[in-house]
Amino acid sequence: MQSALIACPECDLLQRPTALAEHTVARCSRCFALLYQPLDDDLDRPLAFTLAACILFVISNAFPIVGLEVQGQTTSATLFGTAQALAMQNMKLLSALVFFTTILVPAVQLSAMVYLLVPLRAGRVPRRLPLAVRVLQAIRPWGMIEVFILGLLVSLVKLGAMARVVPGIGLWSFGALLFAIAAAVASFDARVIWSRYDPSLPGTDDQNRSRSSHAAAPAP
Amino acid sequence: MRPHDLTAADAGLLSCLTCGLLSQPAGDDESNACPRCGTHLHMRKPGSLLKSWTFLVTAMILYLPANLLPIMETDQLLYGSHSDTIMSGIVSLWKAGSWLLAIIVFVASIVVPLLKMLSLLTILIAVHRGVSVHCYDLAKLYRLLEIVGRWSMLDIFVVAILVTLVQLQFVAAVTPGKGAAAFGAVVVLSMLATMSFDPRLIWDSAAHKKLHG
Numbered sequence: 045m046q047s048a049l050i051a052c053p054e055c056d057l058l059q060r061p062t063a064l065a066e067h068t069v070a071r072c073s074r075c076f077a078l079l080y081q082p083l084d085d086d087l088d089r090p091l092a093f094t095l096a097a098c099i100l101f102v103i104s105n106a107f108p109i110v111g112l113e114v115q116g117q118t119t120s121a122t123l124f125g126t127a128q129a130l131a132m133q134n135m136k137l138l139s140a141l142v143f144f145t146t147i148l149v150p151a152v153q154l155s156a157m158v159y160l161l162v163p164l165r166a167g168r169v170p171r172r173l174p175l176a177v178r179v180l181q182a183i184r185p186w187g188m189i190e191v192f193i194l195g196l197l198v199s200l201v202k203l204g205a206m207a208r209v210v211p212g213i214g215l216w217s218f219g220a221l222l223f224a225i226a227a228a229v230a231s232f233d234a235r236v237i238w239s240r241y242d243p244s245l246p247g248t249d250d251q252n253r254s255r256s257s258h259a260a261a262p263a264p
Numbered sequence: 265m266r267p268h269d270l271t272a273a274d275a276g277l278l279s280c281l282t283c284g285l286l287s288q289p290a291g292d293d294e295s296n297a298c299p300r301c302g303t304h305l306h307m308r309k310p311g312s313l314l315k316s317w318t319f320l321v322t323a324m325i326l327y328l329p330a331n332l333l334p335i336m337e338t339d340q341l342l343y344g345s346h347s348d349t350i351m352s353g354i355v356s357l358w359k360a361g362s363w364l365l366a367i368i369v370f371v372a373s374i375v376v377p378l379l380k381m382l383s384l385l386t387i388l389i390a391v392h393r394g395v396s397v398h399c400y401d402l403a404k405l406y407r408l409l410e411i412v413g414r415w416s417m418l419d420i421f422v423v424a425i426l427v428t429l430v431q432l433q434f435v436a437a438v439t440p441g442k443g444a445a446a447f448g449a450v451v452v453l454s455m456l457a458t459m460s461f462d463p464r465l466i467w468d469s470a471a472h473k474k475l476h477g
């Protein structure tokens with residue numbers, strides 16, 4: 045398996061993977077795309093971050109993120125309420141977009157990670173593993189929690205002049221959620237998942253009579 | 265490009281973008297599945313250029329209404345009602361003294377979408393005409409597009425939050441404008457245009473140009 049060639053996902057160049065020193069990653073020798081990281085067989089860390097993110101996700105959705113107080117009137121916004129408010133103003137598509145990027149995608153991301161990591165940690169391979177990995181890959185660009193948080197900041201500054209802004213419990217857990225999801229995704233190595241999914245599968249050794257192979261250059 | 269660069273496609277191998285496994289094609293292009301994870305395999309993303317062009321051109325057309333139409337309207341009891349376009353929202357942030365945020369919103373809402381569309385346009389045109397020397401720069405540019413595109417959603421979220429919070433009877437109310445819908449479409453379409461593009465085409469185009477001039 046170690047000697048099998050790999051193709052760069054971004055330029056298709058065939059390269060032979062080499063062993064990596066700690067804290068280095070392998071990049072494509074032609075286009076510099078990230079090829080792989082050192083294999084980290086530890087599932088505890090991604091699992092811990094994922095479970096923490098799940099709890100934070102529930103809290104972030106259950107409590108108001110921010111409230112507004114002006115002349116005795118108060119309003120507050122939950123995550124779902126934000127999507128709902130757009131729908132009530134006849135902006136159905138925009139509302140769906142906000143719901144999708146801030147609630148649905150993170151929820152599916154977390155569910156897929158739990159579905160993968162909990163059984164793998166217990167030594168079992170989940171039945172729909174390839175599907176779960178594919179889903180994770182496909183929706184990743186659409187999760188926009190960090191952009192939403194920056195949006196909150198901008199809105200609060202805009203409102204600061206006319207009203208008193210009251211940060212809600214949801215705001216703090218939402219900020220923490222951002223880091224928990226980022227840490228979970230970062231510590232989650234798909235190569236570990238595949239190595240456990242089908243360790244018996246030979247590489248492409250029969251095709252290894254290749255004419256070219258650049259060692260994937262390790263870069264700091 | 266070095267003379268001895270050999271790609272998986274040159275070697276007749278299919279590379280799986282889900283699990284990274286290389287495999288030999290079993291039959292015609294439509295019937296290949298990854299032996300490890302079952303993903304439907306293609307040498308290159310099917311219809312990549314056509315899809316990318318379609319999404320990009322639509323996004324570019326919608327960029328005009330997104331910037332010209334109001335993204336939100338504010339009704340205030342004391343000050344009457346006024347509507348904001350993306351640009352006027354930035355100007356009022358600036359005038360209120362929040363320069364840093366004004367710059368952030370300006371970059372996220374005006375600069376990023378525009379540069380993103382122009383960059384993708386450059387890459388697509390280069391692939392059609394045959395990339396000559398700067399493959400590496402184009403590849404780097406494409407990678408950057410994948411990372412920054414999402415931040416353009418910023419203004420959509422600002423409108424959504426203001427619409428939710430500012431619903432104060434007799435004092436003020438904010439409603440979303442048509443420009444917000446157009447702007448949301450621009451962000452989504454340019455993300456789709458980037459995703460449908462296959463960066464391997466940059467290198468294919470360079471190799472082709474080198475062989476056939």
Ligand SMILES: [Zn+2]
Nearest residue numbers: 052055072075
């Ligand atoms: Zn590469």
Ligand SMILES: [Zn+2]
Nearest residue numbers: 280283298301
């Ligand atoms: Zn595969």
Ligand SMILES: [Zn+2]
Nearest residue numbers: 294304306310
């Ligand atoms: Zn197909």
